[in-house]
């Protein structure tokens with residue numbers, strides 16, 4: 121019996137989907153040896169969705185039963201790796217400062233930032249959709265608006281989040297230098313956010329961090345280290361993912377010109393197109409779970425403390441759920457169908473807290489890019505992906521715009 125997962129091989133980094141398909145078609149539950157930890161990998165939609173939504177599965181760190189070594193799980197306030205009741209407490213506190221109304225009110229700011237970035241990018245013959253649009257947009261929104269980091273201090277955030285994001289893969293699959301870089305970045309970010317939390321407590325500003333501190337003071341107590349941990353979580357969960365949604369999404373459009381033309385003609389399809397981008401080439405490819413009690417999945421018995429890997433990116437291409445799953449079709453979600461919702465933002469209690477913000481940013485950025493660059497084309501065919509397995513994204517996405525349209529309010 122094989123205990124490796126071929127899709128994790130670097131040979132498949134540019135396109136892991138055929139390797140996912142081989143495993144998905146062969147077996148519902150694939151054994152994998154992660155160092156000294158035996159785990160089971162799930163790639164079919166039915167099992168992935170069931171595990172994510174089930175209270176039988178969680179993380180088990182507080183209960184001391186997780187087989188995974190995950191240093192991020194030890195950070196106070198980092199509720200993405202917590203189980204109820206701790207998870208519920210943090211999630212509801214952060215939600216209070218992150219309501220749909222607060223996010224919707226950010227639209228004019230995102231539009232302004234995107235238009236300014238495109239003014240500069242489109243003045244050149246060639247530009248990089250990531251370095252010139254997606255990265256500075258995420259730095260302004262997550263770094264600036266959410267965390268309240270002043271503009272001159274934001275470049276460091278990009279270095280830290282990249283090092284920590286690349287180090288999110290299971291330790292057993294990481295080279296030692298990536299683990300060391302992750303630790304160095306996490307310590308630097310921790311020190312920085314400790315000072316920032318103290319500053320914002322003394323002098324509140326118009327950012328989500330100040331709102332979080334106020335939530336704390338209105339009742340339930342968040343300690344200083346918990347607030348710092350939440351900053352780190354928002355930085356890592358919010359930056360790399362939203363950058364890669366823009367990059368992977370624009371690449372999918374450029375490689376499917378009929379879909380690009382359709383979206384340009386029918387901007388009302390943007391919400392459905394974003395869902396298809398999240399199904400087709402997902403920024404967060406997989407997550408982990410631990411059995412919180414004895415349970416059965418796909419006829420296989422799991423004992424409390426057993427670890428699994430849930431590959432949402434593979435489930436999103438399962439032909440049992442999606443007709444013609446390898447086709448990129450921006451009308452697929454034009455009529456919402458709860459039975460076919462993609463797993464891009466996960467499911468259940470850990471469903472992405474930042475989904476409305478990610479959709480707002482990517483929808484405005486991609487929409488403005490298509491409007492203002494009517495003949496957008498790839499400037500390079502050989503594109504390189506980041507070395508991370510969990511985070512799927514490009515290093516660069518160089519494009520050319522042969523004609524340009526001014527910003528709407530120019």
Ligand code: HEM
Pocket residue numbers: 199200201211262266353354357358359361362365403404407408463464465466467469470471472473474475477478
């Ligand atoms: C396209 C962009 C994004 C994608 C694909 C994405 C994906 C995900 C996924 C898959 C999870 C669940 C992980 C699991 O079940 O183990 C998650 C959780 C989370 N995301 Fe996102 N995310 C995105 C953007 C954002 C943004 C912009 C923010 C913050 C501003 C954010 C904050 C969070 C937080 C705090 C959690 C933890 C929720 C919990 O455990 O209750 N995400 N995200």
